[in-house]
Amino acid sequence: GDSVTQMEGPVTLSEEAFLTINCTYTATGYPSLFWYVQYPGEGLQLLLKATKADDKGSNKGFEATYRKETTSFHLEKGSVQVSDSAVYFCALRWGSSNTGKLIFGQGTTLQVKP
Amino acid sequence: GAGVSQSPSNKVTEKGKDVELRCDPISGHTALYWYRQSLGQGLEFLIYFQGNSAPDKSGLPSDRFSAERTGGSVSTLTIQRTQQEDSAVYLCASSLGTSGYEQYFGPGTRLTVT
Numbered sequence: 001g002d003s004v005t006q007m008e009g010p011v012t013l014s015e016e017a018f019l020t021i022n023c024t025y026t027a028t029g030y031p032s033l034f035w036y037v038q039y040p041g042e043g044l045q046l047l048l049k050a051t052k053a054d055d056k057g058s059n060k061g062f063e064a065t066y067r068k069e070t071t072s073f074h075l076e077k078g079s080v081q082v083s084d085s086a087v088y089f090c091a092l093r094w095g096s097s098n099t100g101k102l103i104f105g106q107g108t109t110l111q112v113k114p
Numbered sequence: 115g116a117g118v119s120q121s122p123s124n125k126v127t128e129k130g131k132d133v134e135l136r137c138d139p140i141s142g143h144t145a146l147y148w149y150r151q152s153l154g155q156g157l158e159f160l161i162y163f164q165g166n167s168a169p170d171k172s173g174l175p176s177d178r179f180s181a182e183r184t185g186g187s188v189s190t191l192t193i194q195r196t197q198q199e200d201s202a203v204y205l206c207a208s209s210l211g212t213s214g215y216e217q218y219f220g221p222g223t224r225l226t227v228t
Contacts (some may be wrong), residue, residue: 030211036219043118043203043221043222044157046217061168093213098169098211099169100162100212100213101159101162102217103159105156
């Protein structure tokens with residue numbers, strides 16, 4: 001079945017460091033891909049998305065490119081801030097699904113130290 | 115406007131008791147989803163509603179779990195004869211439709227079964 005695998009955390013970085021969180025997927029058809037973020041004490045919120053191959057999603061300095069050939073959607077940010085400390089979830093939604101349900105990875109905790 | 119709300123925010127119950135978790139979606143959102151976030155299983159889909167019907171219940175882990183939605187709005191997730199493995203954060207999300215529409219998540223209900 002469809003699945004998402006993301007790198008285990010926690011990832012600990014110093015402020016202004018470069019961030020990569022790896023995400024790969026297995027899916028039939030052509031899924032849409034998402035990154036969600038969960039800040040401490042807050043609900044899950046959409047960070048960025050891409051709906052087809054080679055699309056790049058971006059928001060708040062974060063980027064991810066939909067790579068069909070490697071079935072990947074790695075999250076990157078050039079310079080992290082303490083405020084980026086959160087749990088990040090990669091997810092897919094099957095392109096031809098009539099339910100729209102999301103399939104999530106395990107989540108990666110990011111800790112940014114000043 | 116108001117986002118998705120869930121109640122209670124925290125629930126502690128004894129093993130074997132029944133619990134009800136409530137979700138109030140964003141007004142006008144026809145699609146409603148329940149997910150579960152637990153340490154061992156990550157973030158997993160439970161059930162999807164379109165209006166008051168549930169065309170996808172594939173994620174419900176056992177027949178102790180049930181859910182209903184009334185008036186195309188409020189949804190209740192019921193867990194009967196709770197077990198310790200039911201301890202998790204239960205998240206509700208709503209969206210205007212299915213594929214192509216963003217899901218907005220509530221803050222979750224943290225359930226602890228003692």
